[in-house]
Amino acid sequence: MENKKPTLFDVYPNLEGKVPWISILTGIPSNVDRLTELESYLKLNDGEIYIKRDDKDHKIYGGNKLRKFEFIFGEALKKKKKGIITLGGIGTNHGTACAIVAKELDLKCELFLSLQPISWHVQRSLLLFHYFGAKLHFTKMFELGVLKSLLFRMFHPKYYLMSIGGSPIFGIGTPLGSIGFINAIFELKNQIDEGILPEPDIIFVAAGSTGTSAGLTAGCKLLGLKTKVYPVNVSRDIVVNPKNLIKIANKSIKYLRKRDKSIPDVQVNEGDFEMIKGYLGSNYGVKTVKGQNAVDLVYELEGKKLGFKLETTYTGKAMAAMFDFFEKEENKSKKVLFWNTYNSNDLDKYLREIEFDYEKLPKKFHKYYEQQAFQCWRLANCPEEVRIECPAYLNHEYRFWKVAECKLPEEKKIEVQEKVRKVIELEDA
Numbered sequence: 273m274e275n276k277k278p279t280l281f282d283v284y285p286n287l288e289g290k291v292p293w294i295s296i297l298t299g300i301p302s303n304v305d306r307l308t309e310l311e312s313y314l315k316l317n318d319g320e321i322y323i324k325r326d327d328k329d330h331k332i333y334g335g336n337k338l339r340k341f342e343f344i345f346g347e348a349l350k351k352k353k354k355g356i357i358t359l360g361g362i363g364t365n366h367g368t369a370c371a372i373v374a375k376e377l378d379l380k381c382e383l384f385l386s387l388q389p390i391s392w393h394v395q396r397s398l399l400l401f402h403y404f405g406a407k408l409h410f411t412k413m414f415e416l417g418v419l420k421s422l423l424f425r426m427f428h429p430k431y432y433l434m435s436i437g438g439s440p441i442f443g444i445g446t447p448l449g450s451i452g453f454i455n456a457i458f459e460l461k462n463q464i465d466e467g468i469l470p471e472p473d474i475i476f477v478a479a480g481s482t483g484t485s486a487g488l489t490a491g492c493k494l495l496g497l498k499t500k501v502y503p504v505n506v507s508r509d510i511v512v513n514p515k516n517l518i519k520i521a522n523k524s525i526k527y528l529r530k531r532d533k534s535i536p537d538v539q540v541n542e543g544d545f546e547m548i549k550g551y552l553g554s555n556y557g558v559k560t561v562k563g564q565n566a567v568d569l570v571y572e573l574e575g576k577k578l579g580f581k582l583e584t585t586y587t588g589k590a591m592a593a594m595f596d597f598f599e600k601e602e603n604k605s606k607k608v609l610f611w612n613t614y615n616s617n618d619l620d621k622y623l624r625e626i627e628f629d630y631e632k633l634p635k636k637f638h639k640y641y642e643q644q645a646f647q648c649w650r651l652a653n654c655p656e657e658v659r660i661e662c663p664a665y666l667n668h669e670y671r672f673w674k675v676a677e678c679k680l681p682e683e684k685k686i687e688v689q690e691k692v693r694k695v696i697e698l699e700d701a
């Protein structure tokens with residue numbers, strides 16, 4: 273395994289050994305690409321748009337979680353734990369990342385999952401948790417899942433309990449995940465110094481449990497950058513709010529200062545970031561028209577060429593917020609960095625390997641496949657010899673007609689497309 277020490281430890285060597293850490297990332301420093309086609313499309317004056325490519329920061333599953341895990345799993349291993357317990361919705365990306373890293377480190381993984389709107393993404397995620405060896409627990413209500421996970425932890429002291437999203441909730445829990453993003457800003461500072469990008473005026477980032485945006489804000493403050501972080505709320509207000517971000521950011525700084533007094537004595541406050549609302553839709557995980565349009569446009573203009581794709585729960589909504597920002601004339605000269613927090617490595621290959629065999633999952637999950645089919649090949653009862661050759665089969669894109677020309681007879685094809693369209697709802701938000 274590549275052993276790339278955090279930049280934070282290069283700048284503050286006293287932290288090494290005092291802050292738990294283990295090498296997990298394989299693609300850092302993550303690239304910064306300039307999105308020139310998007311700049312033209314948005315008709316910027318001398319504004320510039322860059323993207324931080326955390327989507328490829330790990331060989332199996334890239335994204336923001338992995339940066340958190342270097343520190344959180346570091347603590348779990350330091351405490352000689354043999355497994356990780358964590359929580360999330362049944363489609364949680366955090367759960368996928370946790371299962372993959374736990375397997376890599378030879379740790380057990382227990383996921384406490386609660387209900388969220390069923391979608392193709394959810395059905396895929398459950399199969400991936402299972403593929404990577406996680407043990408699945410389920411409660412309809414999130415609060416009950418929290419209780420069950422605490423009980424499980426009580427009876428299994430050798431397991432490390434990682435909070436939802438790897439972030440402190442209401443100030444409770446370790447700030448180590450956010451320290452991963454303080455470190456990310458130190459990495460970015462090197463890239464600024466090397467001339468890869470100018471010091472950004474603004475960083476746009478999706479906020480779910482707020483650990484990522486809190487760490488980025490704390491990092492900018494510690495380094496005295498002029499950059500203002502714009503966390504885009506894609507989750508519940510009770511978690512994504514300025515108070516919570518400030519709490520997490522300052523807890524992270526305090527944690528570091530306790531181990532090295534030479535770290536600047538600064539505090540994050542309301543003026544250091546600008547929380548953006550209005551892109552969530554009616555609930556966490558719902559697909560919005562604006563979010564989907566942003567995913568499609570960025571893929572056409574940039575993603576196809578650079579090898580990344582946004583998604584509709586987090587990064588698409590954050591990008592939609594960035595588009596609206598650039599609509600205003602006074603913003604057209606800003607230098608903006610979009611922090612890409614979602615994986616862009618191929619996971620479809622694992623699903624192909626297990627041939628969508630959901631019956632291998634615990635029985636209580638089967639109904640989430642049997643009650644609702646989203647996939648064209650299931651809705652059409654597509655013949656084995658056709659589906660196996662078809663790129664749409666098990667593809668992560670849920671609008672399957674976008675992926676491949678359907679080989680079924682014309683009439684059948686139209687009927688199936690209508691059915692798929694019916695089960696896909698886009699909210700006008």
Ligand SMILES: Cc1ncc(COP(=O)(O)O)c(C=O)c1O
Pocket residue numbers: 335336365366437439478479480481482483484485586587613614615
């Ligand atoms: C793709 C993606 N982006 C952003 C986030 C939000 O990160 P945070 O929970 O640290 O706010 C998540 C969290 O699950 C995510 O999966």
